[in-house]
Amino acid sequence: MDAAGLAISVVALWQSCVQVFEVINFGRHYGMDYEILSIKLEVERVRLLSWGHAAGLNDVTNADTRLGQIEIHGAVIRLLGCIQHVFEDSEQLQNTYGLRLSVTAPEEGGFEARDEQPSQSRMILGGVFKRAYENLRRAALERQRNTPVIRKSKWAVHDRSKFMALVAEVRGFNDSLESLFPDVKLRMMEAMRRDIDEAVQVRDLQLLQEATAGEEGLEDISERASVRLEALGATVSARTELLSDSSRSTPTDSGEKEADGNERDAERETVKDGEEEVPRGDKPAENKGEPTDAGEQEQDELSKKLRDIELYVQKKSTGALTLSRIGPFGSLAHCSAHVYWDGDESGDDRSNFWVDKDKGFVPMLHACFDLYKKKKYMHKPHRDRYESLDSEDYVLLDPESHIKFENTNPGTVTVEGYGLECWEFESQKPREHTILVNSSRLPDLSASRLLRRIDELQTDPGKFGWNPDQEELDLKQVVGTLGITYYNPAYEKDRNRWVGDLYSVLNRTDIFADFTKESSIGLQWTAPASKHSIGIWNFLRQVIVAWELTTRLKYLGGGGYMGFTPRILASLIVSDLWLKHVKIVLRDAIVHKVNLKKPETAMEKAKAEGFKNMADEAFKRKEYQRASDLYTEALRIDLTNAVYRCNRAAAQLALENWMNAEEDAYIATQLDPTYAKAWSRLGMARLKQGYGKRAEKAYGKALQVAGKDATAAMQQGLADAKAKIAETINAIKTETDQAKRHTLRSDFVDEDFEMLGKEPEFHSLIHGQQVEGLLLFAEKIKWPYMNEVRDYAEDVYSELRGGGTVDVHLHDWLFGLVLPGKWFAFKIMSALILCTPGLKDTVGVAYYYDCGLSVSRRSYWRCRTILGRVLGCLPGVQGLCGWIGPCPPVEFDPPLEDPQKPRHIRLLARRITPFDHKADINDHDRIYVWEDRNQATDIQPNEEINPYIADMKDSSQWIVPEPPVHDVSTCQLKSIKLRKLPLDVKFAGSGMSDLDVEEIEYRASLEFTMDDNPSRPVTYKLLTNPVFVTPPPCRPGPKGPHEVHMRELPRYQKNIWSVGQLKDHVNWDESDAESQDVMIINATGKGAEVLARAWCSERGRNAVIRRAGGPCFVCAVRAASKRGLGLGTLIWVG
Known part of the structure; x- marks a missing residue:
């Protein structure tokens, strides 16, 4: 169809x-x-x-x-x-x-x-x-x-x-x-x-x-x-x-x-013989005929009473937390989780500082750490009260890249972060994604045009929307018409249509890079074009196209076009960073005579002079091609001779080979900067190509060098160059066709960025900020090699500018070119290792994004790995930029020859399904099932209404449940053991290469001692990788902590376990599932939280963690229940 x-x-x-x-x-x-x-x-x-x-x-x-x-x-x-x-x-x-x-x-x-x-x-x-x-x-x-x-x-x-x-x-x-x-x-x-x-x-x-x-x-x-x-x-x-x-x-x-x-x-009339008509209401009425006014009044009164009870119960919950998870929907993997406070009348509080603080969002401590979080590119309606989602919001780059992901308590996530975890889990399932890709031939772009456009975007891009026609012409210079012919002039002028077209361009894989699949952005522009790199010029085109799209998304919105993908989002990020952080400077190319061939003997020199003399005679006879060939023979012997170069330039001018003449004349000026005739011929070659501004500079230099020996030809050349400039400016001003005028202007400005005789230099505008941020990161995580890092990092950019080389990952860091989330976390640790001379050669850069690091007497782990999540609650451990540390050192099983040697470590732990499975019927049912939080206080079947109302309004029936009592016992983490797992069969049976070593995975386990039996340690194997959620504090209810009715009380009194009982825990009796909805772990004792987290990993349980300052006991239990996030486990710390 x-x-x-x-x-x-x-x-x-x-x-x-x-x-x-x-x-x-x-x-x-x-x-x-x-x-x-x-x-x-x-x-x-x-x-x-x-x-x-x-x-x-x-x-x-x-x-x-x-x-x-x-x-x-x-x-x-x-x-x-x-x-x-x-x-x-x-x-x-x-x-x-x-x-x-x-x-x-x-x-x-x-x-x-x-x-x-x-x-x-x-x-x-x-x-x-x-x-x-x-x-x-x-x-x-x-x-x-x-x-x-x-x-x-x-x-x-x-x-x-x-x-x-x-x-x-x-x-x-x-x-x-x-x-x-x-x-x-x-x-x-x-x-x-x-x-x-x-x-x-x-x-x-x-x-x-x-x-x-x-x-x-x-x-x-x-x-x-x-x-x-x-x-x-x-x-x-x-x-x-x-x-x-x-x-x-x-x-x-x-x-x-x-x-x-x-x-x-x-x-x-619809009532069949022998049947009673059931009047409107929740209960059958005795009157089987027409409803009476009294009956209606009684029914309304009953409804009012039930409504009053509902409002009474709601008032009890004022300030309580309500948590929910939404999604996925059918073919959409998108999931989200939300939390709000009952009875909150503050309206839109998304940007409220205090709300953000309550929810535990992590503020960035330094400007360079802002790169860890992604920004928003698509336009949102001004003062939009509701967070309506657009195409960008349906693209998951990486959960860590979201500002609302991790919680201030290391190793845990916010409620919103849990939604992102669910989203990523769903996105791993196979789904069909169809996108449009436009592979039409793009316009050929000179280096000068690309450099000119980049300079415009960095210095004066103009206000978008003020000159739509010029904006479209600028865009067409880069992408052309994309092979599309529009028969509707109105649609052709519609600026919004470019959004979908640019999606289809940036999604192509032949000339543009997919930065989400690369560990280094620098490899795409510092290396020559190859199958592994798109090269600098394609890279700059991608930066420009992404800027064009970013600008339209900012002012026009997504327009509802399909095709916004993670690779497009990555392109927008890279373009934004490049234009802010990198400056291209064109400097004169230096000709090093030392490396040029010279005549080694007097005989060779004489031979070269002989070719030169024959060439001069041929030139006089107007045999310009022969003259050029003879000058070439002379240059084969002596490449350092400026006269040979300048004379061959004259022959090329006579042959009207303007570009070759310009190259020879330019090299002659570099071999002998005082050679006025070479400067003059350089000016002529440029003027013949229509480059008035560049010709003016060359003729001006010729007159300066010649001084009183300046010739009339030089004077006339300078005058012709100025006349050419004036002619070009006048042509631009008088041209009535807008497209032609735009082309004339572009060609005129492009002259300033001509690459002949120039070398591009790439300067980092934020290298100082990046070094400062790296040192702050090292201090916060208590890096044991701090002095080495400080000595090396402060001078590394100067050495790079002086001609030195650095690893491409350190290069990325100094230029601030890194994607947010896991890419940033990988990059900052790689930069830290590469700035540590004692580690960069022995450890090097990790092979996987989620590798941990073991160094002398301590270890560091990624925040979403199992050890990062479990050990995050240890005293003195920091969570920063996706890393958890410093953590205790690790022990290997079997022991290694050199256990103290620094090394990367890759852990294996099965990921837990973040929510209960429910079959997708006809591909449209939601996996999440909404539950009534007040189900326990609703009127029950066959319950009389009046006793129910009296019971619900009896204040003595409403109490504040007691949280778990403080546990005076203590437990201590004794060791972190890593058991080496067998290599995949494809690596077995051969010698271990460096690559094979990177493929080794380890199973972690933690050993604890309890104060009630210190001689009998307890070991927990970290078999799974659960998610721990820290909910925000609730707001006080009528009596401070929130009350519950006696009907609901059992769920807060049963299924409470101390950490000493956890090893013997088995699944509860399903017949009492309502009161056993949430398993509550009393982790109030010293060192108990890390053991509780380890137990969750061994038993495969996600959990809500309530720490000091968190929600009341009622709200915490509800957060973990099926009517909240559905995690089923609450770790009550205090």
């Missing part, structure tokens, strides 16, 4: 999904609570409707082009199909969602021929979302004109709590649709906000505000409605207004009562 056909199928299914909501019927007599329920569902319908409009589904000719992509089309079809299935599965509507038939279904195949407008009962927000409903009306009328109407069964709400599950289900599908198109979501939300801001129907706004209040993801709609109501002067809620209207009603309202009665009569 072609792209148009794919879009049409999506449009048809979307229209069907919008219509299918009408199978739910809400009568006016149902009461206020049911009206609020109807609004909640209708909001989801409006979201779906608005999403379709923003995606262009209301006009198939304007449908989003991404719907033509197979993987996107399939995801949208599956999600829409799920929405449709929810409303068409009769059994599920009754049993799962608490609905009952409201209108008699027609016989099979029955049709109604009458025309009817869309149901007014299903347009209950028409006073707010007028645009959306108007499109719905038009679509319905068009459909009714062309097709007969099938009268479908209507369903009515019977069980409110079950019906909320239907609303949540539909909301989840809507969320998934919006996550596929972040830009469409932005347009959709803006349209809904605009409708709300223009609405004047007070009651519709009141209903909308009350139905969306407190609903996650709908806060913006609720707040907008509140603001609009205030602007209209409305201060009464919809519920209060409805009750007021009811009290004012009199029996004279016969028309309304009659209408309601007819509706009830129609509903009673």
Whole structure:
């Protein structure tokens, strides 16, 4: 199926999904609570409707082009199909969602021929979302004109709590649709906000505000409605207004009562013989006939009481932590984890310093450490309250590169960091990713043009958007038209289209580098072009193209184009760093006469002079080619002779070989800087090529050197050069064609960057900052070779500028060219080793990013390796730039010949699945299942309402659970043992090379002694690599620490283990899974936390760690529970 056909199928299914909501019927007599329920569902319908409009589904000719992509089309079809299935599965509507038939279904195949407008009962927000409903009306009328109407069964709400599950289900599908198109979501939300801001129907706004209040993801709609109501002067809620209207009603309202009665009569027709009609409510009523006003009032009173209980329970949780994990969704690996405080009214606090501190985000201690974290490149709407995701947010470069990843407690991550761990775990699973790559031939670019453009970007790039035509011409000089012809002039002028085109260029693999697959950026530009390196000129082109994309993303946003990949993000980072950190300086190339061939004897010198004399005679006869050949023969004997070079330049000028003449004349000036004739001929060669500015410099030098011996030809040459400059400037000013004027200007400016006779030098603008940061890093981790590093590092850049060489990884560090995350961590330790003379030759650079380092009497480990995570809580250990240390020394099993020798160490530990597995049904179900945190305090089946209410409001039933008591026992880490694992079979049976040594893996184990039995050590094998999460502190509740009801208390009193009991721990009894939801480890004793972490590694358990200053006991347990992050283990430190 072609792209148009794919879009049409999506449009048809979307229209069907919008219509299918009408199978739910809400009568006016149902009461206020049911009206609020109807609004909640209708909001989801409006979201779906608005999403379709923003995606262009209301006009198939304007449908989003991404719907033509197979993987996107399939995801949208599956999600829409799920929405449709929810409303068409009769059994599920009754049993799962608490609905009952409201209108008699027609016989099979029955049709109604009458025309009817869309149901007014299903347009209950028409006073707010007028645009959306108007499109719905038009679509319905068009459909009714062309097709007969099938009268479908209507369903009515019977069980409110079950019906909320239907609303949540539909909301989840809507969320998934919006996550596929972040830009469409932005347009959709803006349209809904605009409708709300223009609405004047007070009651519709009141209903909308009350139905969306407190609903996650709908806060913006609720707040907008509140603001609009205030602007209209409305201060009464919809519920209060409805009750007021009811009290004012009199029996004279016969028309309304009659209408309601007819509706009830129609509903009673659906009751089969022998069945009872179940009135609206959670309990059957004794009145089996028409609902009475008293019954409705009683039902409303009951609803009010339950709502009061709900608010009472919520108040108890004010300031408590709520944690959740979202994702993955279908084919998207993206996951995230979030934490917020119940009842927090501060609004958007993403940039709040105190919130960031509470969440444990690690601040960067030095400017060079900022390179460890990635920055944001895509444009975000100004003051956007909601962190709507764009294409960049769906690209995971490396978890460590995110500023919110690690926690201030070494070896642990933040709640947000746990989401990144889940994301990376999911991204390892095989998934299809289709991207567009444009491999069309790019324009040939001279070195001078590349250098000129780089200089412009570094010195004066201009304000983007002020001159769109010139900006496009600048871009086309680098990438051309990409082989694309646009027949729509308006689209050709659309600046946003370049975003997708530049994606397709930077994704190509033939001329551009994928920096995510390289350990060194420097290898790509310091080495000549080869299969391992793209070379300096392709590198500079990639820097320029990435800058062009970065600028458009910054000002225009991603535009919803597909193809933003990790390699593109890496290109943006490298381009940004290069333009900030590196300066290219062109200096005159020096001709070293010492290395040039000279005549060794007088006979050779005479022979060279003979060739020169014959060449002079040939020149006089105007035999210019013969003259050039004879001068060449003379140069074969004597390359140091400036006259031979200058004369051959004259012959090349006569042959109109301007470039060869320029080269010979330039070399002659370098061999003899006082040779005026050589300078003059250099000026002539440049002038003949149209280079007025460069010719002016050469003629000026000729006149300076010649002094009073200057010739008229030199004077005239200088005048001609100035005239050429003036002519060129005038041509640029008078040219009316913008493209031609741009070309003339570029050629004119390029002269200043001509490479002939020049050598490029690359200067680091931040080498001092990088050395300072390296020394700070060494001090913080207590590097044992501090004096060696200081002596070497302070002078290393000077030696490099003096012609010395350094390892490419140290070169990268001095120039500040490194990707964030694991690449930075690898680079800073490599630089530290290379600046330690005693280690750089014996240890060298690690072969893998996650290698640890063992040096004299201490060790250092990467923060995401098992020893980094377990040993991070030891006294004196620091966590900095992805490294944990200094840690105790290691012991090898079997012992090595030289155990004190510094070496890299690679650990083996199985990674733990970060969340419970759940099969993906039809590729659309979420793995995470939302749980009700208040489930234990909800009314239970068959429980009487009045005793329940009394029990919940009894303050004596609410208590603050006691945390684990302080453990006075102590444990001590005795040793870290590393057992060498067998090499892979492909390395076995042959001599051990240096490469084979790097492939050796070790299994770590920790040995502890306990004070209750010091003679019997306890060993834990670090078999797995768990994730430890440190949650932020909660905020005080009404009584400080948060209270729980006695019903919930058992989960805080059972399954608490001391560290001394852990070795004998076995899995709990599944029959008591609710109270055993979280295993609590009492690690309050001295040295107990590291043992608890080691136990988690041996038993394969992720854990939440609560340290001093963290959340209260209740919030900590909830954070580890299935209703929080679902880790199942809490390490209570204090």
